Amino acid sequence: MAFGLERMMPILRCPWSGEALTRQSDELVSPSGHRYPIINGKPVLVRHIRGLHVTPPDPAHISRTIDEFSVDSSYAGPVLNLGSGNVPSSDPRVISLDILPAENVDLVAEAENLPFATGTFGLVCSGAVFEHVHNPLAAAAEVRRVLRDQGSFYIDTAFLQGYHGFPSHFFNMTAQAVETYLVGDFVLEHSVVPDSGSPTMAVSMLLRRYLDALGAAERYRLEQMTVAEALAAMDAGRVSADMTEHDRRSLAASLVVVGRKPNGYDGPREPVAEHIVRDYYAARALVIARHHECDFYRHKTSARDVPAYGQLYQALAAGAVMNPLSEDSFTRATEQLNAEERRLRRIRDRLVAGL
The missing domain is CATH 3.40.50 (Rossmann fold)
Known part of the structure; x- marks a missing residue:
């Protein structure tokens, strides 16, 4: 300052x-x-x-x-x-x-x-x-x-x-x-291209993050291979793709998204404010991240009373926007997702405390 x-x-x-x-x-x-x-x-x-x-x-x-x-x-x-x-x-x-x-x-x-x-x-x-x-x-x-x-x-x-x-x-x-x-x-x-953004750095960052996203056994197996063996195993689909949704989205080569045009879209209406839409999708991304954190710490804790935290897509469906032409619909859905994020955060913190 x-x-x-x-x-x-x-x-x-x-x-x-x-x-x-x-x-x-x-x-x-x-x-x-x-x-x-x-x-x-x-x-x-x-x-x-x-x-x-x-x-x-x-x-x-x-x-x-x-x-x-x-x-x-x-x-x-x-x-x-x-x-x-x-x-x-x-x-x-x-x-x-x-x-x-x-x-x-x-x-x-x-x-x-x-x-x-x-x-x-x-x-x-x-x-x-x-x-x-x-x-x-x-x-x-x-x-x-x-x-x-x-x-x-x-x-x-x-x-x-x-x-x-x-x-x-x-x-x-x-x-x-x-x-x-x-x-x-x-x-x-x-x-x-700066040294900090070199092709070597790109491959290193993505590979390290990819290995971090794998299960411990699969990571160990892949790390024992030569580069040629690892590439051949990946090309042949012999490397487990068992990752959280957050990790899959974070490392994906592409994404498929489908949006459906709602009734009344072309009629006279007040557009939903950009920051309202942005807040909703930020809340959605945070729920995905919190679910990932719960999965991550669940596999590390030795506690037996791990609380249930449900399926990710059920939580996202419960926080879906029912009418994307309505600001109130976005606001209600955002509140639902924020409540779910707080619930998952409490579970994550409980899991961390059990480490």
Whole structure:
């Protein structure tokens, strides 16, 4: 938190109206009446404020992949670290922004609606962020807006990586997609594969995660094979595919999804707000993850009184959206899934305590 709120005030803007903001006690307020809380010195400049925006995250759930964020002295400030996680920066040019109010974050905001004046930054850096952004094209447009002429947009984003969502994981991108859609109307100065994202790293990460998802006996059997033997066994279907649904989805080569168009779709109606739909599918993904955790710890515990936690697809069916044209239907289904997530979390914690 090197920049500080008072220094940020001249460049902060309302994410709804784009108006300048003034401070009133523990809030920032726009002339049109939008109000945003300041929590632990961090303004929360989000259009639809939810619990994750104002609740400090578990350190285990937020990125801190480097000791400190810094950039070359040749870049004129201010510099935006977009999706900073909990990485600190002592550089007085740097503003650390994240969707979660981690300790080292300067402000909480969403990439699709950056709360800054147009033409503010000399550099925007985004590392391992765009795969988690709900609308990467809108986020890239916002980055282009807040950069000054001759400002630079530095992106490092996922391609061949498994699912690693918190709070969510939406898009992996090819190099062609990043070049075309994120910086297509900028001067392309640099486009390379970093050492941290090499083909060797991709294979290593996916293989290690694949082995972790296998049962202990199957993993041991596979690890004793040569590479050629292991590939032949996989190609012939002689490696068990007995994984949790969370692991299968996290490592899948492809997915099949079928959606059915509801009655009345083309008629006059108010669309369901994007954040309502997003919250529902985030809750659904979290139930899948919690069920996976229960399976994982059930196989590790020696306790005999392991509580029943039911079948995953029964839980997902109970939390299905019955009318996707209705906001109330999404809200009720989300509440059902959130209740199931809390139940599974209690069971997981009980299993962990029995280790």
